[in-house]
Amino acid sequence: MTNDSDLLQAVGHGIGWFDSRAKKLIATADDLHDHVGTPDPWTYLQAKALAGDASDTIEGLPRVGIPTALKVFGQHGGSIESFYAHVEAGKVDLKKKTLGAIASAAGRATYERNMKLMDLSRAPVLRASDVTVSCEPLDEVVFSDWVEHFSLQAILRNVGQFIEPFIEATRRPGQRDLEAAIARLGT
CATH class of the missing domain: 1.10.150.20 (5' to 3' exonuclease, C-terminal subdomain)
Incomplete structure (x- = not known):
């Protein structure tokens, strides 16, 4: 998506x-x-x-x-x-x-x-140990600085619109369970 x-x-x-x-x-x-x-x-x-x-x-x-x-x-x-x-x-x-x-x-x-x-x-193949999943409060200023550093212009035009689906996903029931299951993949 x-x-x-x-x-x-x-x-x-x-x-x-x-x-x-x-x-x-x-x-x-x-x-x-x-x-x-x-x-x-x-x-x-x-x-x-x-x-x-x-x-x-x-x-x-x-x-x-x-x-x-x-x-x-x-x-x-x-x-x-x-x-x-x-x-x-x-x-x-x-x-x-x-x-x-x-x-x-x-x-x-x-x-x-x-x-x-x-x-x-x-691109290199990612292993489960290469992936970290967390759900921290988003710091929009830090994220915007990161996006600007990498010149991701399409995101910079509307950071709020870009991040909304991710914020919405964290509100879904079972999201924490999904994150825990993904974290267990590497063990």
Whole structure:
């Protein structure tokens, strides 16, 4: 449950994405296609790596958004790898600014850097011992400072709206029992 589109890359194999603000559920390949223009989370991630992510202060390529990247992929085999193969085979008109930018050394470097930052499959595996669950009173000032430090602009725009579902969850009956059960996972 998040409105962070980075996590759309996880859709599939029993995992859905629910935006609680927009009340939108993406649970199938068709849902993903309707939402972002491709049924494949990997292709979406590649397009996002070219486009960048302003909310996470990750710079993309100029004039390349997700729809443009998906269009380029569609015209050149369906992925960034097939696009690069078409470039190497001389099948891409590099005089077109957008195609030239994607194919350039700088464009490839931007893509690779962004994949390292965005590809959640590259994240370390968490063990139960790595997770601490607690329910302390929220210090909104400290939280806001932390969010600002990491430039999480989408949260900064409305910290109260972001934290409300978490505060509400702590009010639910059984929440303490759930926290205790999660804490016992590591023992």
